[in-house]
Amino acid sequence: xxxxxxxxxxxxxxxxxxxxxxxxxxxxxxxxxxxxxxxxxxxxxxxxxxxxxxxxxxxxxxxxxxxxxxxxxxxxxxxxxxxxxxxxxxxxxxxxxxxxxxxxxxxxxxxxxxxxxxxxxxxxxxxxxxxxxxxxxxxxxxxxxxxxxxxxxxxxxxxxxxxxxxxxxxxxxxxxxxxxxxxxxxxxxxxxxxxxxxxxxxxxxxxxxxxxxxxxxxxxxxxxxxxxxxxxxxxxxxxxxxxxxxxxxxxxxxxxxxxxxxxxxxxxxxxxxxxxxxxxxxxxxxxxxxxxxxxxxxxxxxxxxxxxxxxxxxxxxxxxxxxxxxxxxxxxxxxxxxxxxxxxxxxxxxxxxxxxxxxxxxxxxxxxxxxxxxxxxxxxxxxxxxxxxxxxxxxxxxxxxxxxxxxxxxxxxxxxxxxxxxxxxxxxxxxxxxxxxxxxxxxxxxxxxxxxxxxxxxxxxxxxxxxxxxxxxxxxxxxxxxxxxxxxxxxxxxxxxxxxxxxxxxxxxxxxxxxxxxxxxxxxxxxxxxxxxxxxxxxxxxxxxxxxxxxxxxxxxxxxxxxxxxxxxxxxxxxxxxxxxxxxxxxxxxxxxxxxxxxxxxxxxxxxxxxxxxxxxxxxxxxxxxxxxxxxxxxxxxxxxxxxxxxxxxxxxxxxxxxxxxxxxxxxxxxxxxxxxxxxxxxxxxxxxxxxxxxxxxxxxxxxxxxxxxxxxxxxxxxxxxxxxxxxxxxxxxxxxxxxxxxxxxx
Amino acid sequence: xxxxxxxxxxxxxxxxxxxxxxxxxxxxxxxxxxxxxxxxxxxxxxxxxxxxxxxxxxxxxxxxxxxxxxxxxxxxxxxxxxxxx
Numbered sequence: 105x106x107x108x109x110x111x112x113x114x115x116x117x118x119x120x121x122x123x124x125x126x127x128x129x130x131x132x133x134x135x136x137x138x139x140x141x142x143x144x145x146x147x148x149x150x151x152x153x154x155x156x157x158x159x160x161x162x163x164x165x166x167x168x169x170x171x172x173x174x175x176x177x178x179x180x181x182x183x184x185x186x187x188x189x190x191x192x193x194x195x196x197x198x199x200x201x202x203x204x205x206x207x208x209x210x211x212x213x214x215x216x217x218x219x220x221x222x223x224x225x226x227x228x229x230x231x232x233x234x235x236x237x238x239x240x241x242x243x244x245x246x247x248x249x250x251x252x253x254x255x256x257x258x259x260x261x262x263x264x265x266x267x268x269x270x271x272x273x274x275x276x277x278x279x280x281x282x283x284x285x286x287x288x289x290x291x292x293x294x295x296x297x298x299x300x301x302x303x304x305x306x307x308x309x310x311x312x313x314x315x316x317x318x319x320x321x322x323x324x325x326x327x328x329x330x331x332x333x334x335x336x337x338x339x340x341x342x343x344x345x346x347x348x349x350x351x352x353x354x355x356x357x358x359x360x361x362x363x364x365x366x367x368x369x370x371x372x373x374x375x376x377x378x379x380x381x382x383x384x385x386x387x388x389x390x391x392x393x394x395x396x397x398x399x400x401x402x403x404x405x406x407x408x409x410x411x412x413x414x415x416x417x418x419x420x421x422x423x424x425x426x427x428x429x430x431x432x433x434x435x436x437x438x439x440x441x442x443x444x445x446x447x448x449x450x451x452x453x454x455x456x457x458x459x460x461x462x463x464x465x466x467x468x469x470x471x472x473x474x475x476x477x478x479x480x481x482x483x484x485x486x487x488x489x490x491x492x493x494x495x496x497x498x499x500x501x502x503x504x505x506x507x508x509x510x511x512x513x514x515x516x517x518x519x520x521x522x523x524x525x526x527x528x529x530x531x532x533x534x535x536x537x538x539x540x541x542x543x544x545x546x547x548x549x550x551x552x553x554x555x556x557x558x559x560x561x562x563x564x565x566x567x568x569x570x571x572x573x574x575x576x577x578x579x580x581x582x583x584x585x586x587x588x589x590x591x592x593x594x595x596x597x598x599x600x601x602x603x604x605x606x607x608x609x610x611x612x613x614x615x616x617x618x619x620x621x622x623x624x625x626x627x628x629x630x631x632x633x634x635x636x637x638x639x640x641x642x643x644x645x646x647x648x649x650x651x652x653x654x655x656x657x658x659x660x661x662x663x664x665x666x667x668x669x670x671x672x673x674x675x676x677x678x679x680x681x682x683x684x685x686x687x688x689x690x691x692x693x694x695x696x697x698x699x700x701x702x703x704x705x706x707x708x709x710x711x712x713x714x715x716x717x718x719x720x721x722x723x724x725x726x727x728x729x730x731x732x733x734x735x736x737x738x739x740x741x742x743x744x745x746x747x748x749x750x751x752x753x754x755x756x757x758x759x760x761x762x763x764x765x766x767x768x769x770x771x772x773x774x775x776x777x778x779x780x781x782x783x784x785x786x787x788x789x790x791x792x793x794x795x796x797x798x799x800x801x802x803x804x805x806x807x808x809x810x811x812x813x814x815x816x817x818x819x820x821x822x823x824x825x826x827x828x829x830x831x832x833x834x835x836x837x838x839x840x841x842x843x844x845x846x847x848x849x850x851x
Numbered sequence: 852x853x854x855x856x857x858x859x860x861x862x863x864x865x866x867x868x869x870x871x872x873x874x875x876x877x878x879x880x881x882x883x884x885x886x887x888x889x890x891x892x893x894x895x896x897x898x899x900x901x902x903x904x905x906x907x908x909x910x911x912x913x914x915x916x917x918x919x920x921x922x923x924x925x926x927x928x929x930x931x932x933x934x935x936x
């Protein structure tokens with residue numbers, strides 16, 4: 105049995121309330137938050153929505169954020185909900201600085217980008233908001249309001265994002281990296297995704313009716329919700345009582361379609377099953393299921409099948425609280441988790457509003473709030489595009505005491521005794537010759553500030569029929585992924601984890617441009633579907649029929665880093681044995697222009713490139729392995745003490761691969777090179793800058809260790825090739841505050 | 852009608868980015884989905900957007916597409932009966 109993970113704080117902002125007590129009152133009174141549009145500026149007034157009932161300006165005023173300071177609705181709602189969770193858990197500044205922060209969003213700063221996009225392109229009126237666009241900016245903006253966290257990450261797997269943030273935080277605790285994690289997410293309504301969902305024809309013009317035979321689609325909602333989770337030892341030390349226990353969790357991929365669930369709900373079935381196994385429970389132990397239940401014909405039918413398959417005759421009461429909150433897309437996982445915790449606390453069943461007609465092939469949702477049996481264990485489902493299915497088991501706090509007496513020894517101290525992991529394949533398509541290591545002998549060196557990827561012939565992997573809707577980035581990602589799988593001989597990795605700062609930005613631009621110049625009619629579904637960050641990871645799963653763990657991180661220049669850390673933790677925990685880790689970002693001429701204005705690209709000496717890189721990680725030793733992956737550490741706004749501690753863990757290395765171009769460096773490099781005087785290496789002069797360029801740094805280092813050579817062009821001027829190449833540190837620095845350290849060793 | 856059919860074939864190829872298909876490859880009565888051209892549910896949504904934009908026909912329910920997109924002939928018939936532009 106796993107060590108229990110205690111939930112010691114929660115916060116929520118949604119259409120049914122601005123905190124837990126308002127939310128509870130609405131749930132108990134059967135009062136929905138779905139109604140006519142009030143704040144979002146859109147032509148589509150025919151669609152009911154579930155908006156948080158205060159304006160963006162009022163949120164900023166309540167939080168004391170001065171006018172003129174860039175702020176997005178996603179961030180503001182996030183700050184409001186996060187504050188409640190931190191307060192309930194009584195986290196001090198010191199506690200918070202030791203805690204991981206895992207944030208989920210898919211729209212990020214899109215509410216402002218869609219207002220100012222033409223200004224971004226044509227004038228300098230709103231340049232401040234360019235850097236607020238991506239998901240990682242929402243994470244940092246939300247976290248920084250309260251002060252530093254130990255590390256920050258951004259999950260972006262569409263409508264299962266926040267559930268996956270909770271899972272990631274739990275893995276952080278179980279792996280012993282931190283003892284406290286603050287997890288959840290925030291997502292505001294935007295014209296962008298309202299039109300996107302409309303193009304998929306899954307919005308209902310009436311109030312949604314999950315699991316009803318007459319259901320005709322979903323209503324979009326917005327909100328934010330967070331949990332503070334911690335180990336029992338931490339809670340005991342801080343003297344805080346748990347409000348509930350996170351007993352188990354599962355994530356699986358349906359591997360069926362980018363926007364539709366399979367008829368038998370295979371992914372949902374696997375996710376729920378894994379969550380139960382993880383919790384050490386039987387289906388009959390579950391007293392309530394908070395279903396994903398969007399109200400679309402497809403989801404509710406597929407999810408019904410999955411629940412009926414798993415629970416058989418023991419199906420507990422089920423409801424979809426999206427009939428209260430609307431579908432809050434990427435944050436629905438944490439919003440509905442908080443609702444489940446309120447149900448556990450108050451011992452009531454949240455009902456399924458609007459249900460009247462039985463589906464012939466579906467479940468019958470609960471309409472009576474009085475439970476027949478005490479609520480001890482509840483299950484919460486969240487499913488996203490690409491068949492990204494996650495399920496959480498939440499338990500009454502009394503369960504924690506029972507678990508503690510049975511649990512394994514505390515995980516604290518596990519750090520430092522990591523099992524070796526092997527990199528068995530590393531492939532790239534970038535501004536160097538693709539699917540090749542020719543750059544080691546003869547790199548192409550560019551003078552231009554912006555270069556596009558050198559593409560390979562994708563026809564060997566994709567028929568014209570398959571590729572008809574795919575943007576270039578998807579094809580590159582598939583090419584590197586399939587090549588890594590072939591080289592390593594792994595057909596179905598246990599995990600497919602992707603980092604992408606911007607996702608398929610070319611498609612995002614197409615839809616944004618359409619909205620800004622042609623208005624809200626005739627929006628096409630394909631660009632919307634591809635604009636979702638986890639399209640890339642899902643494509644690889646669908647193409648290879650891989651039903652394992654699937655996740656996508658969109659965290660600026662540390663996107664790949666988050667993906668690598670996730671894989672590394674789960675390999676350490678033994679949850680997975682193989683992981684395909686990718687870093688994929690494209691750059692269009694238009695977006696290059698915007699990021700140049702924002703000061704990220706187009707700097708002196710810098711070449712902006714494009715990245716598609718895939719690594720296969722394997723827990724099994726292999727003679728063909730490129731190298732060992734010995735350590736992954738991330739930290740955010742670290743103190744000198746933190747850097748010292750990490751430097752000690754890493755020990756002496758032969759060379760450090762730095763993110764800097766040429767002679768630039770940082771005090772951190774000085775600390776790391778204090779004892780052994782390692783050689784400093786660079787890779788961005790060869791591969792260029794992009795949000796997932798760090799993946800290329802790790803890729804390059806793996807091949808250096810394998811071939812036992814260092815190309816001349818990688819040597820920072822003033823350094824010579826090291827005498828031996830046994831231990832290589834690959835370092836990343838994102839936005840001057842977010843660090844990653846990856847230690848690779850000769851296999 | 853023949854003109855509309857030819858017009859439609861060109862538009863289907865363009866909208867759905869069917870790089871390797873020519874209008875001659877699409878038979879008037881062959882199924883567009885499943886077998887035949889092998890289109891899927893996202894293609895159906897793309898065709899619904901195309902019908903609205905080009906012919907002013909607005910479908911409320913994606914399920915209606917099933918009948919309409921049986922073949923290019925059926926689609927042309929539906930468009931000629933319902934077009935507003």
